[in-house]
Amino acid sequence: MSSPRRTCPVCAREIAVVGSRFARHDPPGRRSSFELISCPGSRKSAPLLSTAPRLFDPDEPPTPGQQQLF
Numbered sequence: 001m002s003s004p005r006r007t008c009p010v011c012a013r014e015i016a017v018v019g020s021r022f023a024r025h026d027p028p029g030r031r032s033s034f035e036l037i038s039c040p041g042s043r044k045s046a047p048l049l050s051t052a053p054r055l056f057d058p059d060e061p062p063t064p065g066q067q068q069l070f
Contacts, residue, residue, distance in 0.1 A: 010041030
């Protein structure tokens with residue numbers, strides 16, 4: 001299962017969010033040397049989504065009894 005991705009607030013790249021933090025990543029562009037340099041947005045807390053995902057539609061009333069599988 002892949003991690004959800006959101007836009008990094010510093011470099012504006014789509015970065016994986018793991019444990020409510022942006023994953024460690026390099027800044028955009030080519031490196032001029034072999035040094036690994038993380039983007040300043042790495043490991044910052046990711047903002048919460050505006051709405052939580054829902055399993056069921058709240059506007060649809062529940063139906064009584066067992067539903068057909070197929």
